[in-house]
Amino acid sequence: MSLYDEFDFFVWFAVLAIPAVILGCMEKKLKIYGFFVTLVFVYLALKNSPAALGWLGFFCVYDYLLIISFIKLREKLGRNKIIYKLYLLASLMPLICNKLLGLEGNPDKIFMFLGISYLTFKGTQIIIEVFDGLIKKQNPLDYLYFMLFFPAITSGPIDRSRRFEEDLNKQLSREEYLELAGTGIFKIVLGAFYKIVIAALFYRVMTTFGKEPNIVSCMIYMYTYGLYLFFDFAGYSLMAIGSSYIFGIKTPDNFNKPFLSKDIKEFWDRWHITLSHWFRDFIFSRLMMTFMRNKTFKNKLTGASVGFIVNMTVMGIWHGLTGYYILYGLYHGLLLAGTEIFQKKSKFYKKYKKERWFIGLSWFLTFNFVMFGFFIFSGRFTELFDKLMTIILN
Amino acid sequence: MEEKILDILEEICGDEVVKEDRDINLLDEDLMDSLDYTELLIAIEDNFDVVIAPSEVTREEMDTPNKIINVVKSRM
Numbered sequence: 001m002s003l004y005d006e007f008d009f010f011v012w013f014a015v016l017a018i019p020a021v022i023l024g025c026m027e028k029k030l031k032i033y034g035f036f037v038t039l040v041f042v043y044l045a046l047k048n049s050p051a052a053l054g055w056l057g058f059f060c061v062y063d064y065l066l067i068i069s070f071i072k073l074r075e076k077l078g079r080n081k082i083i084y085k086l087y088l089l090a091s092l093m094p095l096i097c098n099k100l101l102g103l104e105g106n107p108d109k110i111f112m113f114l115g116i117s118y119l120t121f122k123g124t125q126i127i128i129e130v131f132d133g134l135i136k137k138q139n140p141l142d143y144l145y146f147m148l149f150f151p152a153i154t155s156g157p158i159d160r161s162r163r164f165e166e167d168l169n170k171q172l173s174r175e176e177y178l179e180l181a182g183t184g185i186f187k188i189v190l191g192a193f194y195k196i197v198i199a200a201l202f203y204r205v206m207t208t209f210g211k212e213p214n215i216v217s218c219m220i221y222m223y224t225y226g227l228y229l230f231f232d233f234a235g236y237s238l239m240a241i242g243s244s245y246i247f248g249i250k251t252p253d254n255f256n257k258p259f260l261s262k263d264i265k266e267f268w269d270r271w272h273i274t275l276s277h278w279f280r281d282f283i284f285s286r287l288m289m290t291f292m293r294n295k296t297f298k299n300k301l302t303g304a305s306v307g308f309i310v311n312m313t314v315m316g317i318w319h320g321l322t323g324y325y326i327l328y329g330l331y332h333g334l335l336l337a338g339t340e341i342f343q344k345k346s347k348f349y350k351k352y353k354k355e356r357w358f359i360g361l362s363w364f365l366t367f368n369f370v371m372f373g374f375f376i377f378s379g380r381f382t383e384l385f386d387k388l389m390t391i392i393l394n
Numbered sequence: 395m396e397e398k399i400l401d402i403l404e405e406i407c408g409d410e411v412v413k414e415d416r417d418i419n420l421l422d423e424d425l426m427d428s429l430d431y432t433e434l435l436i437a438i439e440d441n442f443d444v445v446i447a448p449s450e451v452t453r454e455e456m457d458t459p460n461k462i463i464n465v466v467k468s469r470m
Contacts, residue, residue: 128449129447132447132449132450133447134450160449265427280448281449282448282449285431285432285448286448288429289432289435289436289448292433307429340429
């Protein structure tokens, strides 16, 4: 069964949500029941592929052992950078194996299970925060519930363990719970409308008018694909967030009207927020702090530009070791670096940035840059590029 | 100490308004992006020996000069 994608799922969900609502209204803890429901959904989602289920189990045990052993070492040795780096590598290893073996088709299905990219990041966050001294103990049940939490297991949003556990162990009053669950239901309905109605509509237009090998058709493809991607992913995210509310967990939002962004920096604060903020907090900020401390770059702006490009290229690689994903990351890295330089250096920008026409123009350019980014992300750009090259070379 | 933080903020944000209005929202007013935030964390560590990890507090807990002063104070 595919979560949030099949009628069966929604029937199961509706049935299993009823006891949660009753418990919530009675001001009882939802933790144990919620964990049980999560196990049911993980089983239903993976029951047809025992290998994936096995690897998922292995991954959780492996990752948990890493965490508790690192907590012990951190306690004993303090901020030991070498041990930290080894643990970081070990924590990312399942994902690295999965991606590298994937290049050869991964016939043995090693570390092949849905959601591995998201799960790895959730585990790595814990390792980093243990090093930072923010996490000093990790309860196995809370850990497992956080990792497997069914609404977010396959495609996020990427929650943070400390935030999640706070919700998990908080007792809501009846009023608070009902308000949360009510908002949750609204989000589920809105998300379903996004995904099932609007995304499907754009998809239909895209496949009907966007497949011809000419410019107009490519343009139609670009815009409809971008809008389809948004409504599909934002719709899924809303449903995931809404259903987690019913189980008392306030999973963070993933999208905030991304197409209203007036520049690319703002866009990454509004698009796939939990991923981009993960990158911001665990890669970009740390990279920038290292650059500043070591005075790697004389010029602050050069450091920032390198930081943006590295950060976004890694994000591209995270999406998949495929040419167009990496290109997509690089493209956004360059856009962010360019935006940063323009905003810091340009007198024109400083003079006109508050003017209405400038904001309008800035919005229009951002929207089109973003859409072109999705065109790359879809694989269509590299496909066209390859075709063009063969024509030229022949 | 408060003065020192305000000086740091003025330099990072490039606007003296942070000294005049200590409850100004640095995020909403576009005074502090993620780059400036990292600079702030480093400056706090260098000046007050207070280490704040990038994921430790949410941006909303550090979005006005007053809130930043309070977070630093609470850790000194």
